[in-house]
Amino acid sequence: MTIQSTVLIGNGPNRANEKDILEVGNVEISWHSLLADLSKFAGIDIRNIDSKPLTLVFDEILLRSRKPNVKLALLKEVSNKIFLARNAELTKRLSELTKVMLTTNYSWATFDSPEFGLFLHKKFPEINENTFSIFRGFKGDKREIWFINGSSDTPTSLALGYMQYARHQTQIKNYLTGGVSYSKIKIPNSPLYRGIPQFDFDKKKEPYSWVDLFLRDHIHMIGLGMEYTETILWWLLIEKMHLQRKYPKYIGGVTYHQVDVKGKPEKNIDDKLNMLEDLGVQVNRVSAPSYFDGYMMIADQISPKVRKAKK
Numbered sequence: 070m071t072i073q074s075t076v077l078i079g080n081g082p083n084r085a086n087e088k089d090i091l092e093v094g095n096v097e098i099s100w101h102s103l104l105a106d107l108s109k110f111a112g113i114d115i116r117n118i119d120s121k122p123l124t125l126v127f128d129e130i131l132l133r134s135r136k137p138n139v140k141l142a143l144l145k146e147v148s149n150k151i152f153l154a155r156n157a158e159l160t161k162r163l164s165e166l167t168k169v170m171l172t173t174n175y176s177w178a179t180f181d182s183p184e185f186g187l188f189l190h191k192k193f194p195e196i197n198e199n200t201f202s203i204f205r206g207f208k209g210d211k212r213e214i215w216f217i218n219g220s221s222d223t224p225t226s227l228a229l230g231y232m233q234y235a236r237h238q239t240q241i242k243n244y245l246t247g248g249v250s251y252s253k254i255k256i257p258n259s260p261l262y263r264g265i266p267q268f269d270f271d272k273k274k275e276p277y278s279w280v281d282l283f284l285r286d287h288i289h290m291i292g293l294g295m296e297y298t299e300t301i302l303w304w305l306l307i308e309k310m311h312l313q314r315k316y317p318k319y320i321g322g323v324t325y326h327q328v329d330v331k332g333k334p335e336k337n338i339d340d341k342l343n344m345l346e347d348l349g350v351q352v353n354r355v356s357a358p359s360y361f362d363g364y365m366m367i368a369d370q371i372s373p374k375v376r377k378a379k380k
Contacts, residue, residue: 070268072321074287076371077171077217081292081328082159084360104130107143111136122298128230144224148175159361160184162368163291170214171279173293176221177214185209193276196251200233201240202226203249203278204256215279231298238301241280245308261285261312268319284309287321289371292364295325295341310349324351326371328363331356 111134164184192206219226260267313320357363
């Protein structure tokens with residue numbers, strides 16, 4: 070069985086949008102600037118916002134704000150702002166690397182995105198997730214995309230604070246070991262965690278999750294901060310390495326791609342990359358004059374490897 074490659078793309082490419090700001094009206098955005106705007110929107114002042122974990126800042130905003138229905142209002146505000154922070158050329162290039170794409174970016178693709186082909190639709194329409202994002206996959210006639218932290222078309226699904234992350238992680242754990250239920254639909258546990266693991270689960274009609282793809286495929290992480298608050302991804306990374314040790318012929322590894330922009334050093338980046346390597350992750354560091362150039366260089370590096378693996 071050939072291990073297929075799948076890209077997991079974070080919000081890092083949002084930092085590469087300077088190229089077309091004036092051309093199409095895109096805006097530059099960072100999580101800190103976004104949360105600062107949200108705190109003003111909620112009518113509160115966040116002390117030391119730059120030194121606090123982003124997930125806790127969001128929970129603090131919800132806890133302290135006295136505005137009615139503030140959570141839904143904030144989630145809709147996030148959805149609107151994130152949608153603007155996209156670079157069309159880079160989005161297209163990264164989206165075309167593999168047949169399947171996972172993303173923590175809430176609005177990476179729209180329903181008319183040509184890189185995914187025509188008729189982008191829900192992969193499992195019988196499963197209705199308003200809060201969780203375990204089966205939030207969409208398929209076009211060219212490729213498919215999975216929103217693993219929620220999508221902008223369903224603001225209540227956006228995973229931002231620790232409370233949402235904790236509920237999401239519990240739901241994933243339940244799916245892996247015992248199965249989950251949505252309305253009247255009962256979904257069995259992960260095909261990888263049954264008595265006899267089913268590694269070709271995507272060839273069957275039974276629903277499966279992005280978690281199964283992450284655990285089975287060789288994952289190329291691009292534009293992911295992998296902060297230690299990303300508890301779900303760190304946990305699943307460790308699960309994946311245990312599975313790879315047990316089933317090396319069927320479980321792929323992970324390559325973490327890091328863009329080092331000249332003059333913009335990232336705090337504690339060496340410690341984080343060392344931690345990833347200690348867990349068995351391959352680290353690829355690319356030096357570039359800008360984030361746009363760095364991510365395009367990474368795309369050029371990945372493309373030949375994916376083509377070779379398909380042969």
